[in-house]
Amino acid sequence: MTITSAMPTAKERPRRTRTKRVSNLPPLKLSQLPPSHIDLRDPLKAVLVCEDCSTWCPITGINSKVQKVVPHHTGKAGAADAVHCRGSNRRIDWDLTIPQWHQALTDAITEASSRAATTVLPTAFSPQTDRILRARKERTPTGRVADWNAVLPPTAATDEHRRLAVAGAAPAEARSVPTDHLTIGRSGS
Numbered sequence: 658m659t660i661t662s663a664m665p666t667a668k669e670r671p672r673r674t675r676t677k678r679v680s681n682l683p684p685l686k687l688s689q690l691p692p693s694h695i696d697l698r699d700p701l702k703a704v705l706v707c708e709d710c711s712t713w714c715p716i717t718g719i720n721s722k723v724q725k726v727v728p729h730h731t732g733k734a735g736a737a738d739a740v741h742c743r744g745s746n747r748r749i750d751w752d753l754t755i756p757q758w759h760q761a762l763t764d765a766i767t768e769a770s771s772r773a774a775t776t777v778l779p780t781a782f783s784p785q786t787d788r789i790l791r792a793r794k795e796r797t798p799t800g801r802v803a804d805w806n807a808v809l810p811p812t813a814a815t816d817e818h819r820r821l822a823v824a825g826a827a828p829a830e831a832r833s834v835p836t837d838h839l840t841i842g843r844s845g846s
Contacts, residue, residue: 679725684748692761700755709744716749724749 685708687695694706696713703716710731718724728745753761782790 678746679723680743680745680747682744682747684750685726686750687753687758692758692765695753695758697755697758705749707742707744710742712742714744724751 685705687705690705690708696704701719703719704713705716705726706712707714707726707729710729712729712731714729715727716724717727726744726747726749729742731740731742
């Protein structure tokens, strides 16, 4: 099949959603969001983390009067149960300039990097477990052999006791088992 000028072609779709709908939730103030949840490095492609579903969403209408969070779903892309996020089309209050955001982000990075790493503490042992572990460290191979030799006679006595048959264990009035084979004749022959 050849392409002719009469065949329709797909139109280029707009890169960002253009809708007049606005969420009834109060506007998001950029100054109240953590600086790490906003990306204003390229102001024309600004993104932020949606407060409702914690996904990164672009901000639409940068050059227009009203800036909003782009409509999005709460689930993963391509999922069968796509649920529209209630934070979609939410207005944005630009009460933070780009240099102020950059300074707040730098301060947050400095604060996070200055934190001391916590050391992992081992779980607490009971006093009995602690004694056992210390005793194991202090044992020598000679001590282990002596401990094993001390345990062998009682173990051998217990095994010998188990082998003994209990008096009266055999039934006194048991029916004998037939030794000859039964032949079952066919009926009707």
